[in-house]
Amino acid sequence: MSDAVYRSTVGRDYTPDQIKAISTGLRSIVGAERVSCHEEDLLCHAYDATMIEARPDWVVWPDNAGQVAAILKLATRYHVPVVPRGAGSGLTGGSLPVRGGIVLSLSRMDRIISLEPENMLAEVEPGVINADLDRAAARYGLFYPPDPASFEFSTLGGNVAESAGGLRAVKYGVTRDYVLGLEAVLPNGDLIRTGSRTAKCVVGYDLTRLLVGSEGTLAVFTKLILRLVSRPEAVKTILAIFPDVHAAAQVVSALNSRTILPTTLEFMDRSSIDCVKKFAHITVDEKAGALLLIEIDGPHETIERQAQNLIELCRQHTSLEIILSHSDEERDALWKARRAISPALHQIAPDKFNEDVVVPRSKIPDLVSRLEAISQTHNLTIVSFGHAGDGNIHVNILTDLAQPGTRERVDAALHELFRHTIELGGTISGEHGIGLTKAPFLSMELDPVTLAIMKKIKRVFDPLDILNPGKIFNDNHHD
Numbered sequence: 001m002s003d004a005v006y007r008s009t010v011g012r013d014y015t016p017d018q019i020k021a022i023s024t025g026l027r028s029i030v031g032a033e034r035v036s037c038h039e040e041d042l043l044c045h046a047y048d049a050t051m052i053e054a055r056p057d058w059v060v061w062p063d064n065a066g067q068v069a070a071i072l073k074l075a076t077r078y079h080v081p082v083v084p085r086g087a088g089s090g091l092t093g094g095s096l097p098v099r100g101g102i103v104l105s106l107s108r109m110d111r112i113i114s115l116e117p118e119n120m121l122a123e124v125e126p127g128v129i130n131a132d133l134d135r136a137a138a139r140y141g142l143f144y145p146p147d148p149a150s151f152e153f154s155t156l157g158g159n160v161a162e163s164a165g166g167l168r169a170v171k172y173g174v175t176r177d178y179v180l181g182l183e184a185v186l187p188n189g190d191l192i193r194t195g196s197r198t199a200k201c202v203v204g205y206d207l208t209r210l211l212v213g214s215e216g217t218l219a220v221f222t223k224l225i226l227r228l229v230s231r232p233e234a235v236k237t238i239l240a241i242f243p244d245v246h247a248a249a250q251v252v253s254a255l256n257s258r259t260i261l262p263t264t265l266e267f268m269d270r271s272s273i274d275c276v277k278k279f280a281h282i283t284v285d286e287k288a289g290a291l292l293l294i295e296i297d298g299p300h301e302t303i304e305r306q307a308q309n310l311i312e313l314c315r316q317h318t319s320l321e322i323i324l325s326h327s328d329e330e331r332d333a334l335w336k337a338r339r340a341i342s343p344a345l346h347q348i349a350p351d352k353f354n355e356d357v358v359v360p361r362s363k364i365p366d367l368v369s370r371l372e373a374i375s376q377t378h379n380l381t382i383v384s385f386g387h388a389g390d391g392n393i394h395v396n397i398l399t400d401l402a403q404p405g406t407r408e409r410v411d412a413a414l415h416e417l418f419r420h421t422i423e424l425g426g427t428i429s430g431e432h433g434i435g436l437t438k439a440p441f442l443s444m445e446l447d448p449v450t451l452a453i454m455k456k457i458k459r460v461f462d463p464l465d466i467l468n469p470g471k472i473f474n475d476n477h478h479d
C-alpha cells in the first residue's frame with residue numbers, strides 16, 4: 001500500500017491522513033488482529049477461481065453484523081470500495097477487488113445459529129460451508145439440497161450471492177428456492193431484514209429474491225434463513241453410454257414426458273469422455289459419443305421401479321452400455337468419470353474458459369452442433385459437459401493465451417457462443433453469475449430498458465458505488 005496517493009475509487013484519491021484514518025477506524029471496529037495490510041494476506045485475497053489478480057488494500061475479518069455495519073459506515077465516509085468475500089471460489093471474478101479497497105471476508109461468521117426440524121429451516125451465518133449445513137441437517141433426517149460442485153468449500157453466503165446451482169437442481173431447484181429470508185447490511189451501514197421464517201410471505205416487494213443472486217453488489221448478508229426438506233430414503237445412480245449426443249438428447253427429451261423426475265441428469269460429450277479416459281485412466285466403450293449419469297431418489301420401492309423404467313428407456317434409445325449402482329461404493333465408482341472432468345481439463349491446456357450457458361432442454365442437441373461449428377471456425381478445443389436435466393451446459397474452451405492471436409479467437413468464440421445461446425432461447429449464465437468476466441456480454445441478453453432499471457436499483461442501494469464496484473455492469477453506474 002502506498003503512503004502517498006492511494007487508489008482512486010469514484011474519482012478521488014486518498015491522502016496519507018485518510019489512509020491512516022481508515023486503518024485506525026477498521027482496527028477500532030474489529031481489533032488490530034482482524035485487519036491486515038500484509039502482502040501475504042493481500043495476495044491471498046487477490047484471486048478467485050478465475051485466477052485474475054486484483055489486490056485489495058485491506059483485508060478485514062468481522063465477527064458479527066454490528067461490525068459489518070460499522071465497516072460499511074466507515075467505507076461510506078471515505079468512499080472506499082468494499083468487496084464481500086466467502087471462500088473465493090467464484091468463477092466470474094465476483095469477489096475480486098478490482099478497484100482496490102477493503103475485502104470483507106465473512107469466513108469467521110460461520111455459525112449455524114439454529115436448526116429447527118419442526119419448522120424445517122436453519123438460520124446460519126454467511127460463512128458456513130455448504131456441506132457443513134447439509135451434514136448438520138442430516139442428523140435430524142433433513143436435507144439441504146443445493147449442491148454446487150464446490151459444496152465442500154464454498155460458503156452459503158457466496159452461494160446465496162450467486163444463487164448457486166448444483167447437480168440436484170433438476171429435481172430440487174437452486175439456492176434461490178431455499179432462501180426464506182435474509183439479514184443484510186446496506187452499503188451505508190443500515191441493517192435490513194427481508195422475507196420471514198414462514199413457508200409463505202407476500203408482504204411488500206420480494207427483496208429476498210432481489211438480493212439472492214445480487215453478487216455482493218447490493219448488500220452484505222449477515223444471516224440467512226434457509227429452508228430444509230426431508231432427506232430421501234434411498235438414492236440410485238445409472239450410467240448410460242450412447243453412440244452420439246443425439247441419442248442421449250432423445251433420452252433427456254423422453255424423460256420430460258414421463259413421470260420420473262431424476263435428481264441429477266448429467267451429460268458428457270465425446271471430447272469430455274476422451275479427456276477423462278486419458279487423464280483418469282477410466283475405461284469407457286470405444287464407440288462412446290455421449291454419456292448420461294442419471295440419479296433418482298425416494299422411497300426404496302419406488303426407485304427400484306423407476307430405475308428399471310430408466311434402463312428400458314436408455315435401451316430403446318440405442319444405449320451401448322448401462323450400469324446401475326447397488327451400493328454407495330458402486331455409486332461413487334460411477335461418479336468417478338464425472339468428477340474427473342475438471343481436473344482432467346486443467347491438464348490439457350494452460351488456460352480454460354468455463355461458461356455456464358443454459359438453453360431449453362430440447363435445444364441441447366442444437367447447442368452441441370453449434371459448439372462443434374464454433375470449435376472448427378476458431379480452431380479451438382471445446383469440451384462440453386454439464387447438467388442436461390436443466391439445460392445448463394458447461395462449455396470449456398481450452399487454450400493457451402500465450403500463443404499470438406489466441407485471445408482474439410477466444411473472444412470471437414465466446415461472442416458466438418452467447419449469441420447462439422440467446423437465439424436458442426437460453427441465457428448466458430445459469431449459476432456462475434456475471435461478475436467481472438461476463439459483464440461485457442450483459443447487454444447481449446438484457447434490453448436497454450431492463451438494464452437501465454437494474455442500474456437504478458443498484459443506485460438506490462448503493463448511491464456512492466462502493467459495494468463491489470465494477471461488477472455486473474462493467475461501467476460506473478453514475479455514467
Ligand SMILES: Cc1cc2nc3c(=O)[nH]c(=O)nc-3n(C[C@H](O)[C@H](O)[C@H](O)COP(=O)(O)OP(=O)(O)OC[C@H]3O[C@@H](n4cnc5c(N)ncnc54)[C@H](O)[C@@H]3O)c2cc1C
Nearest residue numbers: 086087088089090094149150155157158159161165216221
Ligand atoms: C471446482 C469448482 C466447482 C464449482 N461448481 C459450481 C457448481 O456446480 N455450481 C455453481 O453454481 N457454482 C460452482 N462453482 C462456483 C462457486 O463455487 C460458487 O459461485 C459459490 O457460490 C461461490 O461461493 P464462495 O463462498 O466461494 O463465494 P465467493 O467466490 O467468495 O464470492 C462470490 C460472490 O458472492 C459475493 N458474496 C460472498 N459472500 C457474500 C455475503 N455474505 N454477502 C453478500 N455477497 C457475498 C462476493 O462478493 C462475490 O460476488 C464452482 C467453483 C469451483 C472452483
